[in-house]
Amino acid sequence: GAVVSQHPSWVICKSGTSVKIECRSLDFQATTMFWYRQFPKQSLMLMATSNEGSKATYEQGVEKDKFLINHASLTLSTLTVTSAHPEDSSFYICSARVRSTNYGYTFGSGTRLTVV
Amino acid sequence: AQTVTQSQPEMSVQEAETVTLSCTYDTSESDYYLFWYKQPPSRQMILVIRQEAYKQQNATENRFSVNFQKAAKSFSLKISDSQLGDAAMYFCAFVLTGTASKLTFGTGTRLQVTL
Numbered sequence: 001g002a003v004v005s006q007h008p009s010w011v012i013c014k015s016g017t018s019v020k021i022e023c024r025s026l027d028f029q030a031t032t033m034f035w036y037r038q039f040p041k042q043s044l045m046l047m048a049t050s051n052e053g054s055k056a057t058y059e060q061g062v063e064k065d066k067f068l069i070n071h072a073s074l075t076l077s078t079l080t081v082t083s084a085h086p087e088d089s090s091f092y093i094c095s096a097r098v099r100s101t102n103y104g105y106t107f108g109s110g111t112r113l114t115v116v
Numbered sequence: 117a118q119t120v121t122q123s124q125p126e127m128s129v130q131e132a133e134t135v136t137l138s139c140t141y142d143t144s145e146s147d148y149y150l151f152w153y154k155q156p157p158s159r160q161m162i163l164v165i166r167q168e169a170y171k172q173q174n175a176t177e178n179r180f181s182v183n184f185q186k187a188a189k190s191f192s193l194k195i196s197d198s199q200l201g202d203a204a205m206y207f208c209a210f211v212l213t214g215t216a217s218k219l220t221f222g223t224g225t226r227l228q229v230t231l
Binding site: 032034038041042043044046049091093095097102103104105107109110 | 149168217224226
């Protein structure tokens with residue numbers, strides 16, 4: 001149980017275009033979703049926390065206008081990378097806290113974004 | 117702010133042997149959870165083991181066990197009878213209870229398993 005489905009698993013886009021990444025909780029309600037960015041051989045860096053029905057909370061240094069997060073329902077959160085540039089190329093991972101467990105977290109399988 | 121430190125960027129262990137990965141953390145709070153996550157080449161994050169700070173007993177999960185030293189703020193992971201499938205990045209993580217529930221990750225340790 002407690003699965004988060006993340007799509008797409010990889011995407012290549014042209015510089016200047018926007019890309020949307022979706023994370024769906026399949027068998028539970030994800031009231032809170034966390035979005036991470038991971039550079040090669042590095043740790044996960046938290047970008048933002050989204051709560052269903054409210055604005056996301058961004059970590060310091062993360063551009064709100066570039067990384068748009070929407071959490072309109074209890075089962076879907078999206079991250080849109082707007083006007084993507086090559087430096088936005090990275091691995092993006094979503095994660096949800098599973099409230100039926102004591103501080104259990106489940107992670108999406110990640111999205112590899114390449115901007116050319 | 118809480119910090120998590122993993123001082124071993126890479127470790128190597130022979131198959132069937134035991135290896136210990138180190139993790140230290142810094143917090144002034146007393147209620148928190150600690151985790152070890154495994155990230156294989158697929159990059160899917162997999163929970164290995166978790167420990168509640170209020171529990172003195174060290175958590176164990178089959179071949180995986182922790183040595184939780186609360187006073188020393190240390191949380192090491194021991195992998196016994198290492199298998200080729202254990203090769204991965206291992207991240208130590210921390211979360212305060214009763215907060216925004218944000219996980220703080222360490223920098224990771226890459227574990228190689230050799231024949």
